[in-house]
Ligand SMILES: CC(=O)SCCNC(=O)CCNC(=O)[C@H](O)C(C)(C)COP(=O)(O)OP(=O)(O)OC[C@H]1O[C@@H](n2cnc3c(N)ncnc32)[C@H](O)[C@@H]1OP(=O)(O)O
């Protein structure tokens with residue numbers, strides 16, 4: 173690593189916890205500061221462009237594949253970088269927050285990849301953010317073994333999953349760190365700290381610094397990440413092209429720029445993933461004002477809906493034509509201790525993975541170690557000894573803009589149960605999130621920031637189109653708030669209820685619930701020295 177003068181001062185505004193100083197070293201903070209100085213302004217400009225694009229679409233501008241990049245799409249010659257060590261065979265990827273216990277369990281789970289998540293599955297308390305980095309460092313150094321208070325031993329085994337880190341999205345700030353008088357973009361904190369501490373260590377261990385990139389909306393955001401990668405590699409003397417990044421296609425606008433996103437990142441690309449839950453959220457958020465985008469209960473909008481199939485088939489085709497992996501999305505069912513419920517959950521997950529493997533995906537996501545064998549068996553059945561099926565180019569797939577937007581065929585009003593479930597799920601998830609837990613199992617389903625977003629924007633959409641009335645929602649909100657308090661006596665019910673009212677019942681739809689909830693409830697600045 174090069175020795176550089178420390179010139180980019182990042183202020184730490186939070187109290188330091190146990191071992192935080194191992195992550196927040198002056199050199200690591202300087203590295204993050206360097207990235208902010210170089211790219212912070214561009215990130216702000218891109219956030220403004222997101223708002224402009226949202227307004228254009230809301231006022232009726234058509235969404236289509238961009239004309240200006242037709243040459244990129246028409247050029248058959250370019251390919252992404254070849255798969256990097258540890259990322260050739262990705263038939264099963266487990267996801268989860270980088271907590272100490274789940275870090276060990278995920279790495280030992282038998283999955284090929286572990287997506288260590290600072291985004292949908294993590295409530296970004298200061299402690300979660302920094303201890304997550306420590307856990308990753310300790311895992312790579314193989315010093316993470318521990319015994320839990322309940323007497324269980326956690327020990328790393330011989331065959332570990334490859335680590336791929338998902339930093340927070342561009343819309344979030346890290347308010348415990350300040351550069352030049354402003355909060356630091358959270359994405360640069362999660363990426364920068366991990367890259368600084370672990371890039372060389374991962375290379376020495378035979379892998380590399382690998383990332384999942386969430387919630388991108390267009391090719392310019394992919395270009396920003398690519399430029400950050402080039403600068404980060406240069407600053408630390410790591411060969412260009414070492415980083416690999418898989419982009420989640422989980423916004424409706426990004427679905428129209430899949431080729432462009434791969435092209436921008438081609439020296440660093442490891443493919444695309446179908447982030448189906450945020451995709452649905454994005455669709456409702458973007459077109460929620462239109463009656464032809466009125467969606468019924470979440471449970472009725474499955475991956476077999478024509479517009480969802482158009483999205484996943486286009487993703488596979490795009491990736492394979494460019495030599496990239498196509499990774500499937502999350503089936504939300506999680507194992508249960510009840511045998512019948514468990515069998516039903518496993519059967520649903522199996523069906524979902526079978527469809528993905530038959531469509532050409534090279535692997536897929538699971539949310540729980542108990543689902544690894546199901547996903548592996550399905551992909552083993554299709555792949556056999558081959559590490560992937562990138563050679564299946566899916567030339568048969570033709571997807572038009574209308575196919576991606578053909579929501580009308582599944583549109584319809586919600587059921588009474590669907591309305592109540594969305595309120596109940598949003599309240600329970602918000603309560604867990606405010607307590608620092610970013611993923612929970614509720615009614616047999618994995619719920620995280622993406623699925624909670626769907627729950628609250630559906631309520632907003634149904635109110636907006638008057639398919640439910642405000643009085644009914646307020647009555648259900650009262651009932652479900654009371655039930656929440658009875659079930660979770662620790663829950664700050666009034667804060668949770670207010671958060672729901674601001675994010676699901678206001679006239680103007682907030683773009684995400686997380687920035688509001690973070691600033692009001694998760695930020696804890698250190699007492700100023702007297
Ligand atoms: C839309 C998207 O972005 S999807 C990706 C983001 N979301 C996620 O990553 C969610 C990941 N999944 C999870 O966090 C968890 O599975 C939950 C919260 C849904 C359920 O967790 P639990 O309530 O602990 O489930 P359960 O009690 O069945 O867990 C059994 C064991 O498996 C472990 N486990 C469960 N899920 C995971 C996981 N994803 N990774 C590692 N270990 C896990 C638990 O820690 C527990 O271990 P223990 O016996 O040592 O205590």
Ligand SMILES: O=CC(=O)O
Pocket residue numbers: 292420422446447448449450451501502622
């Ligand atoms: O991040 C994944 C999703 O489905 O959202």
Ligand SMILES: [Mg+2]
Pocket residue numbers: 292386420422447449450622
């Ligand atoms: Mg997501």
